[in-house]
Amino acid sequence: MTTWITICDTCKREDWDAGTHERTHGEDMAALVEKHAEGRQVRTRRTSCLMGCGHGCNVAIQAQGKLAYTLGRFEPNDEAAAAVVDYAELHAESETGQVPYRQWPQAVKGHFITRHPPLPDSED
Numbered sequence: 001m002t003t004w005i006t007i008c009d010t011c012k013r014e015d016w017d018a019g020t021h022e023r024t025h026g027e028d029m030a031a032l033v034e035k036h037a038e039g040r041q042v043r044t045r046r047t048s049c050l051m052g053c054g055h056g057c058n059v060a061i062q063a064q065g066k067l068a069y070t071l072g073r074f075e076p077n078d079e080a081a082a083a084v085v086d087y088a089e090l091h092a093e094s095e096t097g098q099v100p101y102r103q104w105p106q107a108v109k110g111h112f113i114t115r116h117p118p119l120p121d122s123e124d
């Protein structure tokens with residue numbers, strides 16, 4: 001199953017200022033994640049608000065039938081974007097979506113916000 005990275009493109013960190021920033025921090029983060037995801041085994045999409053506005057930048061990592069995660073508190077930079085993509089690829093390779101801690105890219109440590117178990121397959 002494809003692992004998707006959903007990037008909030010409306011996040012603004014505390015230091016965001018309309019006078020000095022042309023784009024939201026989320027747009028910057030989305031562009032960086034999209035760049036790092038090119039040619040990798042993950043897909044990306046943007047959304048406006050993951051309801052974690054107080055701790056942007058936020059991204060969600062999801063795949064059908066797997067654990068899903070929200071990560072936040074990222075500064076929009078290459079190191080963070082590369083780590084998100086690396087982590088998402090490990091999520092894609094994992095049967096359950098659970099990536100062993102020893103494999104976590106350094107720059108995602110301390111950035112996990114939520115974890116959601118997958119929905120059951122059937123309607124019962």
Ligand code: FES
Nearest residue numbers: 008011050052053
């Ligand atoms: S604006 Fe990014 S989570 Fe709300």
